[in-house]
Structures are given as structure tokens and as C-alpha cells.
Amino acid sequence: MLIEEVAKLSGVSRSTVSRVINNDPNVKESTRARIKEVIRKVNYRPNSVARGLASGRTRIIGLVLPTAQSSLFTDPYYPRLIQGITAVCNARDYSVMLWLTNPEQEQNKIHQLVSDSLLDGMVIASYLIDDPILEALTKAGLPFLLIGRHPTRTDLSYLDADNFQGAREAVVHLLRLGRCRVATITGPNNMIAGIDRREGYEHAFHERGMSPDPALIVEGDFSESGGYTSMMRLIPQNPDAVFVASDTMAVGALRALRESGKRIPEDVAVVGFDDIPSAAHMDPPLTTVRQSIQGMGQLAAETLIQIVNEGTAPPHRLVLPTELVIRSSSGLCMDLIGQ
Amino acid sequence: MLIEEVAKLSGVSRSTVSRVINNDPNVKESTRARIKEVIRKVNYRPNSVARGLASGRTRIIGLVLPTAQSSLFTDPYYPRLIQGITAVCNARDYSVMLWLTNPEQEQNKIHQLVSDSLLDGMVIASYLIDDPILEALTKAGLPFLLIGRHPTRTDLSYLDADNFQGAREAVVHLLRLGRCRVATITGPNNMIAGIDRREGYEHAFHERGMSPDPALIVEGDFSESGGYTSMMRLIPQNPDAVFVASDTMAVGALRALRESGKRIPEDVAVVGFDDIPSAAHMDPPLTTVRQSIQGMGQLAAETLIQIVNEGTAPPHRLVLPTELVIRSSSGLCMDLIGQ
DNA sequence: CTGAAAGCGCTTACAG
DNA sequence: CTGAAAGCGCTTACAG
Numbered sequence A, B: 001m002l003i004e005e006v007a008k009l010s011g012v013s014r015s016t017v018s019r020v021i022n023n024d025p026n027v028k029e030s031t032r033a034r035i036k037e038v039i040r041k042v043n044y045r046p047n048s049v050a051r052g053l054a055s056g057r058t059r060i061i062g063l064v065l066p067t068a069q070s071s072l073f074t075d076p077y078y079p080r081l082i083q084g085i086t087a088v089c090n091a092r093d094y095s096v097m098l099w100l101t102n103p104e105q106e107q108n109k110i111h112q113l114v115s116d117s118l119l120d121g122m123v124i125a126s127y128l129i130d131d132p133i134l135e136a137l138t139k140a141g142l143p144f145l146l147i148g149r150h151p152t153r154t155d156l157s158y159l160d161a162d163n164f165q166g167a168r169e170a171v172v173h174l175l176r177l178g179r180c181r182v183a184t185i186t187g188p189n190n191m192i193a194g195i196d197r198r199e200g201y202e203h204a205f206h207e208r209g210m211s212p213d214p215a216l217i218v219e220g221d222f223s224e225s226g227g228y229t230s231m232m233r234l235i236p237q238n239p240d241a242v243f244v245a246s247d248t249m250a251v252g253a254l255r256a257l258r259e260s261g262k263r264i265p266e267d268v269a270v271v272g273f274d275d276i277p278s279a280a281h282m283d284p285p286l287t288t289v290r291q292s293i294q295g296m297g298q299l300a301a302e303t304l305i306q307i308v309n310e311g312t313a314p315p316h317r318l319v320l321p322t323e324l325v326i327r328s329s330s331g332l333c334m335d336l337i338g339q
Numbered sequence C, D: 001c002t003g004a005a006a007g008c009g010c011t012t013a014c015a016g
Helices: A003-010 A014-021 A029-042 A048-055 A077-091 A103-115 A132-140 A163-176 A192-207 A224-237 A247-259 A277-281 A293-310 B003-010 B014-021 B029-042 B048-055 B077-091 B103-115 B132-140 B163-176 B192-207 B224-237 B247-259 B277-281 B293-310 B334-338
Strands: A060-066 A095-101 A121-125 A144-147 A158-161 A182-186 A217-219 A241-244 A269-274 A287-290 A317-320 A323-325 B060-066 B095-101 B121-125 B144-147 B158-161 B182-186 B217-219 B241-244 B269-274 B287-290 B317-320 B323-325
Touching: A003 A014, A003 A029, A014 A029, A048 B048, A060 A077, A060 A293, A077 A095, A077 A121, A077 A293, A077 B077, A077 B095, A095 A103, A095 B077, A103 A132, A121 A132, A121 A293, A144 A293, A158 A163, A158 A192, A158 A293, A163 A182, A163 A192, A163 A241, A163 A269, A163 A287, A163 A323, A182 A192, A182 A224, A192 A217, A217 A224, A224 A241, A224 A247, A224 B277, A241 A247, A247 A269, A247 A277, A277 B224, A293 A317, B003 B014, B003 B029, B014 B029, B060 B077, B060 B293, B077 B095, B077 B121, B077 B293, B095 B103, B103 B132, B121 B132, B121 B293, B144 B293, B158 B163, B158 B192, B158 B293, B163 B182, B163 B192, B163 B241, B163 B269, B163 B287, B163 B323, B182 B192, B182 B224, B192 B217, B217 B224, B224 B241, B224 B247, B241 B247, B247 B269, B247 B277, B293 B317
Parallel strands: A060 A095, A060 A121, A121 A144, A144 A158, A158 A317, A182 A217, A182 A241, A241 A269, A269 A287, B060 B095, B060 B121, B121 B144, B144 B158, B158 B317, B182 B217, B182 B241, B241 B269, B269 B287
Antiparallel strands: A095 B095, A287 A323, B287 B323
16 A cells, blocks of 8 residues: 555545655644545555655664673663663654674674664664774764763763762662671673772772772673672682672672572672662572663663754763662661661 | 765766676676775765665564563573574674564554565564464565464464473473472463473373373463462472473572472472573572574574575474483483483 | 655666 | 666655
8 A cells, every 4th residue: 555545545645645644734634634534444554664765764773782791691681671772662653673793793784784874873782982883873973872871982972870879889888787898790891880880889988988909809791600700709808798790790699609608698798780680589689789771771762762853962961870779688787778 | 975976986877886786697797896896995885775665675674572471581582582583684684673562562563563564574482372463464474484383373484492392301301210290380371382391291291101280280471480489389289390391480490499498309300491501500500401592593584584585485394403401400310311 | 735746765677 | 788767655845
């Protein structure tokens, strides 16, 4: 079924049908109603490819995730993010194109992607700070939104959780409980979430006029097995607490602690980050910093769609708050729970 | 940069440039080389929307996943499937459009999707047996491939793991070990993987002239918490083994058993399905039926692309083998390990 | 408020 | 082997 046939059935030109489809206000109400009725009756759907070519807008947004991230397969982070983004996009009649990039092909594939005008905009999640894709996107002039602030480029739009404050609160919590060898398993040092959470950790010490022991800081990779390995490296340093920069890594860290015969929280208190669904069911239930990943995904889609449509000048910057959720892995602490 | 300009720079018509882009053999080699050089030099990328409109093929395939599935967020199944599919698609210059459907919008959204000619084909994963999307797709004439065989519709193409044999072997293993109250936590009864694995379970009994106690069969939903709940319902029936239809549910089942003071495998032997990465790290390491989900994703993409391009007549049917991986959750059994 | 016409950037018979 | 021309199915100034 073509727009031409709908026009014929409605007794108008295809221009007018097009106007109705695109909600152009310049159509007489009775005409609009008649055309809408015909469209409904014949179940007409405009060809989105033709619309894309004619209008220059495809109503498709790209979502780029890094395959390199080993956590891609173990962390519920990604499914939730995707869920948030697609929910909003579907509601607004946008489609989501998924790109898992791996470093080798990135150069080539991404350039192509960006310049073949298939996309109206992109969301870039879990990018590395020096990722070449940022350069390519900037050059291409395609609207895009980062999930995770960029540390140096002030011209880019982003959406982020307040990783610094979230981490800081987690570590303040541990220090207040009287832990004095608080270790951390960080995220990757080339991801902003890794850096910001580490700095929040350090800041919590500085506030009390202390400095963390460098031997208590170990880099992780946001994966479960990475959490295990890092915890194993940390145990000889005798930490009495550990702030793990993601719940998925905390799963591995708990496993390492159990295997080493450590009691949690008596010997080592543990705090994670994310509040993934299983956090409440871990053994023991995990104290963690909650962020709404699905909410981030939704807001990312809304913001990008707004940028695409209204062309509001970048940069856009949004930082979402986090919340410390206290469970038993950090030790009982009634007065804090009561807060 | 337009094809017209490339043509001018190459001293040919845009028809010839188009032929080179599309690998049409009817171009003189020297001409082809010259044009390719120009394309490279000016970094020309054809507009994929225009190509889509002109050729009738968009090189986009859709991947539909059910949001309804509560396991969507807890099961590494989906990321791996996506990874397999996108890897092949990227390599072949196809893009992947992701659709998380939820039942309400499905009717509307999917019809639109299917009929707006944005897609060359679709992969439908984790569908429900009576899913209305199947009807819509069939009517629309869009090529599609199911992940998971359909029990009654013999006209549809699918790719599946050998769920029946995998489950059968798992249960035979438990029965051979001398377990006599072997329970099962099944998948949803409206998903073919749930049904086939349950039938494999039952068949293992029938082979030995036995029948399973109906009280030992509990339906699960492929989620971690579903595994927990189902195991809690099973424990009063005093099973001495349980075949859990997915590793993710097995995580919940193990938790339930631990909380109930059951020793694994002494009191209750456990076998899962999937062999997700964490299976080897569970406490105790999980005996499970391995399937290559990523491999399924790859083969799905390859098969669909082949169908789209070569128009080979459906139905296409592919069943991939599974492999029993014996670890300690089912009890030590040297002679079987040696097999 | 509406229509005729041009145009979006390609592909592909058709003719030579 | 190559080019001129028609066409893919829409949108959108432009004119009225």
C-alpha cells in the first residue's frame, strides 16, 4: 500500500496525506479525520526508508557498547541499560541499532557507521577515555551522548551517575564503622567510572586527614573473575574492608574471601556498587551504592532524542544521584541504618 | 560526498560507480581500479538509506527479545546471543536492530516494524509458543528465523540446541549415580526449551522403565529468583537430585538448598543447563549441559543472511548438539568422568 | 488549507 | 563494458 493509493481513496493529493502522517497542523480538521480513517482502514504504514531519504531523518539511534569489556557478559548493567533505552525509543517511535565494537574493527566500521547517514544520533556507553570513536563522531557532526562524563573534553554531552559521591559515601561508611585498612578494587583506569569511584574512595580518607595505603588499591575490570583475581591479590595486604567498584566484581571478591577462609563482615567488610538484583541475595547480602541503570538508559534516550529534534546546543550534562544501601556485608550498624 | 562527484572525479557515469560499489562483475578491471582509488581517496561512503530505497534491501536485520522474560536481566544467555549475532552481521556489513517487546505493545509495534520495510529479516529469540508475532511475520512475508523450534508449525525456519537429548543425558547421569528421587525445575511451559528439556527428563526415566513422581516436577521461569522459589517448593518432597533447566535458575536453587541446610551433592545432587561462565565457579562447581549460545547466535545470523540473499526455500532447520560437563555438584563419579 | 513539482541519493533494467 | 533514464516512496518548499 502506497501513500498515492491512500490519497486516491481519500480524494486528496499525496502531499496532504503526508502532512497528516507528519502531524502538520496545516490541514483542515475534516480532511485530516477523513484521511486518518482511510489510513486506519487500509492499515497503511509509510515506508520508513523512503521517509528517511526524503526527510533526512531516519528515527534510528545507534547504541555502541564495547565488546572489549569482559563484563559485557557477566554484568546485568548492559541488559538494564538496553532495556531503558529501547523502552523510551519504542514509545517515541525510534528504533535502536546495536553496535558491539571491538577494537580492531572499530576504526573502520565505526567511521562507516557514522558517515552513512543511517542514524540520527548515538549513545556511547562504557567507552574508553581515549577511544578513537569520539574523534570520529565529533568530525562526523552526528549528535551523540556519552554514558559517563569525559574527563577532559568539555564540548561533549554526557549523562552520568555521581560516581565520586557514591564511592565517597561508601568508604566514609566503612571508615565510620571503625575499619582502618579499607582496600578498593577499582574499575579500569581508562574508564571514567573507574577513575571517579577511585577518587571518591581516596577523598573519603582525605576528609579525615588520612591517606589510603597504595598497596590497598588494586585495579579491576568490572568482571566477576576480575573481582576474584583482584581480591586474591589484596588479601595478603590484610584489609579489614574493601570497596569494590561494581557488584559483579564483588561477587568474585566474596568468592575469593570465602575461599581464603575470611568471614564477612567480621574479618573483611565488603561494599559494592550498582545494587544489581542479586545483591540482596548474596551471602551475606551486599551493602552497595545504588544507581538506576535503567533510569540512566531512559534519560539517555530522552536526552538524545531531544538533541536530535530540537537541535539544542551541546554540551548537555546530567549527573544522577546515587544511594548507599546498607545490608549485612558491611557489618551491622544500627545508627547508620536508622539514618 | 555524493556518488555523482565520485563519478565526475573518475571520469565515468554514476551507473558505473554504483556497479563498482555493488561488486557488479560487468566493469572493466582498469575502470574498477580507478574508481576504487577515487572512492578510497575521497573517503566516499554510499548513503545506506538511499541504497535501501533504490534496491529494496536495507542490510538491516531485526533481533526480537521478549521483555516479559524476567531472565532477560539475570541470564548471560542474552548478551552472548547478541554478541554472536552482531559479530557475524558486522562482518557481513549488516546492521542489527534490537527490539525488546513487551506483550502490550507487541501487537501494535511489531506489526508496524514488520511492515515498514526497514528490515531484511528477523531473528526471534525466546518467543512464546503462541506468540502473535509469528502470525504477523508469516503474513508480512518477511524472512525470519526462530531461535528454538516451533512444536507445531512445520513451515517455520528455526535453529535450536538439542534440548531433549541434553536434558536426557543429564538425568541419565543422575539416575546412574543411584539417585532415585530426581526432581526437575523446568523452564516455562510456553517456551519450547522448557518443554523439550522436561521431556528429556521424563524420557530418561522411561528408558529405565520408571516414571518420575509428578510432585518432583516444578515449573520455573529461567530466572535466578524463580530457581530459588521453585527449589523451596521442591524441598519438602525430599528430592535427592534436581535437574534445573538453566544455570541461572540453578544459582537460585543452590541458594535455596544452602538455606535449607542441604549438602550438595551429598543430600541433593544438582545439574544445570547452559554452562554459563560462572558455572565452574559456583559452590560447588556446577555439573551442567553445555550449549554454545554464541555459536547459536552466529549460526542464526549466517542462516538468516543466507535466506535473505539466496531466497532458499524455507523451512530451514538446524539443531546443535549439547555436551554434559561433569563437575562436583552432581557428586564424584570417576567412571563417568573417564568416559 | 491544498496540490503540482522537485528532490532525497542511490540502483537497475534497457539500449548500445 | 558503459551511460542515460526511470524509478524506489516518500517530504517539503513554492505557489496559489
